Amino acid sequence: LPLFERLERRIVDGERKGLEDDLDEALEQKPALDIVNETLLSGMRTVGELFGSGQMQLPFVLQSAEVMKAAVAHLEPHMERVEGESGTKGTIVLATVKGDVHDIGKNLVDIILSNNGYSVVNLGIKQPINAILDAAEEHDADVIGMSGLLVKSTVVMKENLEEINQRGLSARWPVILGGAALTRAFVEDDLAELYAGEVRYARDAFEGLRL
Ligand code: B1M
Numbered sequence: 001l002p003l004f005e006r007l008e009r010r011i012v013d014g015e016r017k018g019l020e021d022d023l024d025e026a027l028e029q030k031p032a033l034d035i036v037n038e039t040l041l042s043g044m045r046t047v048g049e050l051f052g053s054g055q056m057q058l059p060f061v062l063q064s065a066e067v068m069k070a071a072v073a074h075l076e077p078h079m080e081r082v083e084g085e086s087g088t089k090g091t092i093v094l095a096t097v098k099g100d101v102h103d104i105g106k107n108l109v110d111i112i113l114s115n116n117g118y119s120v121v122n123l124g125i126k127q128p129i130n131a132i133l134d135a136a137e138e139h140d141a142d143v144i145g146m147s148g149l150l151v152k153s154t155v156v157m158k159e160n161l162e163e164i165n166q167r168g169l170s171a172r173w174p175v176i177l178g179g180a181a182l183t184r185a186f187v188e189d190d191l192a193e194l195y196a197g198e199v200r201y202a203r204d205a206f207e208g209l210r211l
Pocket of ligand 1: 041044045047048049051052053058061062065094099100101102103104105106108109144145146147148149150151152176177178179180181202203204205206208
């Protein structure tokens with residue numbers, strides 16, 4: 001297979017051997033972020049479709065995710081960064097919500113924001129709202145970012161916003177929400193209506209950066 005098709009295939013097949021060599025070759029032709037966005041994410045989309053239609057079993061999805069993570073880790077040092085202002089633009093506390101283990105997208109958001117001058121406190125996966133609010137307080141965060149890929153995570157996000165409201169903290173923390181199960185309309189119409197502060201939807205890591 002040609003290089004970029006082979007790389008995409010590696011994600012789908014969860015084939016790690018020779019990954020780094022292919023990525024190095026790809027880096028000679030394209031910026032690291034283009035490789036992520038055009039090739040690797042396309043492979044992950046295929047994995048999602050195969051899994052969703054019952055053509056791929058969970059352990060293989062996990063393998064694909066591992067290869068995806070290894071690829072992103074290999075590419076990260078090559079990603080463009082804004083020099084000389086690391087962490088000076090503001091602080092975001094970032095977490096995958098309670099009950100959800102998906103973290104590839106969240107970690108991409110971390111990389112993109114960190115490389116562009118924001119300080120990111122990445123709490124990891126399955127984070128209850130208490131932990132998110134404690135970290136936001138401790139780090140004097142400017143924004144809270146929540147990620148979730150499961151449909152049930154959209155419910156958790158709603159409950160989290162209600163909890164922030166109830167604690168009277170919504171004016172203090174604007175919230176950015178992202179993840180494949182959300183829609184812009186759900187966040188910016190339904191959730192924005194119930195949240196007393198500002199809540200916005202980010203379709204991808206770059207929209208997160210812009211917000
Ligand atoms: Co799971 N999984 N998974 N999974 N998985 C999905 C989400 C699913 C859609 C697959 C499918 O059925 N087609 C489905 C959810 C269905 C639903 O809820 N209706 C699903 C399921 C069902 C499950 C399990 C329940 C399976 C099971 O156990 N039977 C289980 C859940 C466990 C749990 O969470 N409690 C599970 C487990 C797993 C693995 C562990 C095997 C693995 C995750 C590994 C990991 O993350 N460390 C996995 C994977 C890999 C997927 C798919 C195939 C790919 C997800 C991914 O990494 N995409 C996924 C299919 C899909 O999404 N269509 C699927 C690449 C990533 C870069 O995209 O995270 O969307 P994404 O991030 C994007 C944007 O959304 C955005 O930016 C990123 C791009 O720039 N973004 C943000 C994300 N967060 C943001 C935050 C922001 C801003 C932007 O600001 C705060």
